[in-house]
Amino acid sequence: MYEFDWSSIPGALPLLGKGLLVTLEVTLTAIVVGIGWGTLLAVARLSSNRLLSFLAAGYVNLFRSVPLVMVILWFYLIVPQALKGLFGQDIGDIRLVSALVAFALFEAAYYSEIIRAGIQSVPKGQVAAGLALGLTPGQTMRLVVLPQAFRNMIPLLLTQAIILFQDTSLVYVIGLSDFFGTAYKVGDRDGRLVELLLFAGAAYFVICFTVSRLVKHLQARFIK
Amino acid sequence: MNYNWNWSVFLTPVPSGETTYLGWLFTGLQWTVALSLSAWVIALVVGSIVGVLRTVPNRWLSSFAAVYVECFRNVPLLVQLFSWYFVLPELLPPALGNAYKQSDPLLQQFLAAMLCLGLFTAARVAEQVRAGIESLPRGQKNAGLAMGFTLAQVYRHVLLPMAFRIIVPPLTSEFLNIFKNSAVATTIGLIELSRQAQQLVDYTAQPYEAFIAVTLLYVCINVTVMFLMRRLEEKVRVPGFIGGK
């Protein structure tokens, strides 16, 4: 039978903590940028401007039909060149930067679909009322429709955030040391991969399960 | 950017000479499709069982199903995959584990990825099945029971046929997800599409051609699946429901 040896975990906790920070950094950036850019995409997609709506739909459908692994690899390939054009040479850890960009742009496609559904769930009368009050279409969207839409969407947005938190482990493919990557490297270094993988799985479970309970709780409070 | 585009690279033979790089891409495509379809079968079967169990009036069964769903939903796919591939063989009795590890590596990678993807997606399918069953009016179940059906018969003849027709659209998106998630198998070395993309980059140093080709293949898979599922959706649509005829 396999003999478990958990002794390499306590010493690795500071490293794992650092990895968790990277995971959180990628997750939070992707949430913030993803929701911002996703909202713009959703509004563009619903706009009466044919070209705008076509471009937004193309963006969303492209990102939604390609595996995240490929997207991460794509940006790892492209980002160094693009960034050099934008910011010059001094860009720090290219893996982190390309992961941040990849996740933000990828998640925006998914968020935009949630937000689009949220906007469509707002009754048409609200828009008519806004316009009748003399607001411009832009103002109606910003002041009337979006606030209500977001309220309806919060549980879905949070659920997507949990999925995103788990998906960030895929930065493994570009060798970035997030929480999972660090656990794998420590396991490889000490020859205790089995224990480290089980530990990482348990840690992800505890975090995601707790947050998803909180989301359920929130959902119960919001939708009465 | 001075990049030398060279699309003819796909027609050049690979170093070991038995095929061209285009051949590699097709091998990758075959593995991706085979992996996704077989995992989908597991996901549908296990997902339906777990989904049904979540709704049955038996505490043990429904909490077992709930635990299953929570476990598979709250651990990243990559961690699950590595657990199937690296951890499970170590936990088997040594003789069995060693025999398994000596078998064809491609088979090991495929089995691990298939089980992992199948059981992971099953948790999500289960949630859809449950939602489908719960969306049916309670009267349907009661009517079935009142007519003298056993509970199993009610599920078999009344609830499930309706529930499955209702949840076809969300299942379509899970079906699409399984193709995309299959790319994760690249991390344990299965030579599916995205692995072939990386291998092509390594061998030919023409990263853009390789990535563009593979990305297009994924888009094609997506479009094909969507087209087929649309046809299915139209066929099974329930009259009288939103989107029905």
Place this chain on the structure above:
Amino acid sequence: MRKTLTLAAAAVIGSALCAAPVLAQESPTLKKIKDTGSITLGHRESSIPFSYYDDKQQVIGYSHEMMLKAVDAIKAELKLAKLDVKLMPVTSANRITLLQNGTVDMECGSTTNNLERQKQVGFSTSIFVIGTRLMAKKDAGVKDFPDLAGKNVVTTAGTTSERLIRKMNEEKQMKMNIISAKDHGESFLTLESGRAVAFMMDDALLYGEMAKAKRPGDWVVVGTAQSKEAYGCMLRKDDAGFKKVVDAALTKAMTSGEAEKIYNKWFMNPIPPKGLNLNMPLSDDMKALYKAPNDKAYE
């Protein structure tokens, strides 16, 4: 003759006064390093004892020390008071792409200089010579390549060994199952966990992996070398100015005996992570290389 001398003298004085700007103009990499005051070095994460992490996540190893010699020379050449050295881990599979797309400026690890790669990147003077062989468990009955027929064999993706063994498998119809792992660490894990009976790789790296085994005594390096290969530092292609500076530094280290000291430190003394001594005396090929450094690929 006199004219040449004067010219030469002028060149010497000139280079002393303004060599850096001239060179920097010729070489895009040097210009970049000068402009930004920083250089990005590619290193490996588990190429023991060439370039790998110790237990404090610091990069160490023979190739890494040789690379730092070149960095010192670059700094002196460009007359920079301060040179910011950034480290970027690369894998066998992505090192060429990362060098080409400008992520790293040079990579000294365990990269073989061969004609195929010369089409894509440039190579410095060679820094090491290896043979590609096998590592297997002592009692596994693997003595040489023919013993591998029908068995599982692991190698690292993107290496020359991967190409060699695939070719051998195809040509000799050996029906081996070849596993391509992401890096040497994963290859060894595959071997150690029993998924493969043998690990084909550069002999020095095999000894390095042995050094981190749970029981190093269980493993042996066997088999006829399938190829003799020279490691070089990878530089961007057609950047003669940069290559000149790097080559000069490496040549100086090798002919002055410094390189041999570094060699002894990594191959004849206990090394991290487990304090094992690889005990690999300097080979004749290595002695020849140190005597007459060159950037030739074997083949």
